[in-house]
Amino acid sequence: MIHAQEAVGSHPTIDLGCGLLCRFNYDSLISSVIAIAVTIAIAFWIRSKLQSGEPSKVQAVFEWGYDQLRSLIRTNVSDDALFIIPLAMTLFLYILIANWIEIFPLALFPVLHGANADLNQTLAMALIVIGVVQWYSVKVLGWKGFLRRFTKPFELPLPARIVFTPLNILEELVKPVTLSLRLFGNIFAGGVMIGLIAGFGTLALPAVGTVGGTIIGTALLIVWKAFDVIFIGFIQAFIFMLLTVIYFGMAREGLEHQPHH
Numbered sequence: 001m002i003h004a005q006e007a008v009g010s011h012p013t014i015d016l017g018c019g020l021l022c023r024f025n026y027d028s029l030i031s032s033v034i035a036i037a038v039t040i041a042i043a044f045w046i047r048s049k050l051q052s053g054e055p056s057k058v059q060a061v062f063e064w065g066y067d068q069l070r071s072l073i074r075t076n077v078s079d080d081a082l083f084i085i086p087l088a089m090t091l092f093l094y095i096l097i098a099n100w101i102e103i104f105p106l107a108l109f110p111v112l113h114g115a116n117a118d119l120n121q122t123l124a125m126a127l128i129v130i131g132v133v134q135w136y137s138v139k140v141l142g143w144k145g146f147l148r149r150f151t152k153p154f155e156l157p158l159p160a161r162i163v164f165t166p167l168n169i170l171e172e173l174v175k176p177v178t179l180s181l182r183l184f185g186n187i188f189a190g191g192v193m194i195g196l197i198a199g200f201g202t203l204a205l206p207a208v209g210t211v212g213g214t215i216i217g218t219a220l221l222i223v224w225k226a227f228d229v230i231f232i233g234f235i236q237a238f239i240f241m242l243l244t245v246i247y248f249g250m251a252r253e254g255l256e257h258q259p260h261h
Contacts, residue, residue, distance in 0.1 A: 002142060005239065010164065011025035011026075011027050011028055011118060012027055013033070014258065025118055026111075027111045027112070027113055027119065028113075028115055028117075028118040028121060029131060029212070030111050031098065031101050031111070031112050031113055031114070032098065032115045032121060034101065034112070035094060035097045035098040035115050036094065038097045039090070039093050041167050043092065044088065045091075046058060046059075049062075050062070052064045065144075066085070066087075066089075069085055069105030069241075069245075070082060070085060071089075072245055073085065073248075076246060076248075076249040077248045077249045077252065078252065081136070081248060084244070084248055087129075087132065087244070088241045088244050088245055089241075090242060090243040091125065091244060094235075095116060095125075095183070095236065095237040095240055096233060096234060096237040097243075098114065098115035098116050098121075099116055099211075099229065099232075099234075099237060100189075100230065101113065101114055101115060102114035102117075102191060102194070102225070102228075102229045102231050103225060103229045103230070105176065110208060112189045113191060114188075114190070114229070114233070116183050116184060116187040116236075117184065117191045118184070119180065119181070122179075122180035122181070122184040123176065125180070125183075125240075126175075126176035126179040126180035127176050127180075129176070129179065129244050130172075130175050130176045130179070130247065133247045133248055133250075133251045136145075136248055136251050136252070137149065137252070140251065140252055140255060141251075141252070141255060145254055145255065148254050149168070149251075149253050149254050150165050150172070151164065151168070152168060152253060152254065154254055156203070175247065179243055180241070182240075183236055183239075186232060186236050188234065189225070190228040190229065190232060193224060193228065194221065194225065194228070196225065196226055197220050197221045238245060249253065
């Protein structure tokens with residue numbers, strides 16, 4: 001059964017009739033699949049531009065971004081954590097493409113929307129990131145050091161550190177929530193603004209009339225989309241990538257306090 005979109009922020013869903021796990025927001029699925037396909041296509045296109053000798057403009061930009069990300073990881077995490085580069089770059093490119101889908105006119109492509117305007121998607125990505133971060137923390141610190149992380153600050157005596165344990169556990173649990181809500185909230189709010197500005201064009205303003213209102217509404221919509229979708233979409237993709245790197249750095253907390261063999 002297909003349920004139509006009824007309110008701002010809701011999504012048209014398909015219910016297969018077998019409970020909550022069998023309900024799908026098909027507009028988000030279509031937008032996500034398109035974003036995935038475009039991400040893979042761009043990745044292969046960039047790969048085809050890489051060559052030895054004098055680099056092309058595409059290769060120069062790619063190498064500059066790669067070097068910046070590698071420097072960021074070395075500064076905030078470790079020299080031996082460069083495996084984060086493909087994860088962070090993939091997240092950045094995919095989130096960027098998923099955000100920029102919003103640039104297409106809703107009237108022509110009613111099913112497409114900014115794929116990250118669906119909390120299901122942003123939460124899924126955040127859970128994957130935090131899951132890999134926990135794996136990395138155990139790999140670097142060992143189980144003993146991993147559990148010891150939840151007793152920070154390490155400078156305090158052990159009885160005092162135990163008091164902070166519930167707060168540290170809560171901090172770790174809310175990381176995927178805050179990471180996902182930050183991205184979702186910004187993209188969702190941008191979509192709401194686009195809907196409000198599009199509705200502005202249907203108003204018959206006393207000074208300019210219906211035609212004038214349509215022209216003003218269209219102009220505002222173009223300006224807002226250029227700012228929100230392109231600029232804010234880029235910033236949010238960068239922030240998600242940056243926080244991913246920072247969380248990997250936090251996963252090493254306590255390493256300097258462990259005995260070295």
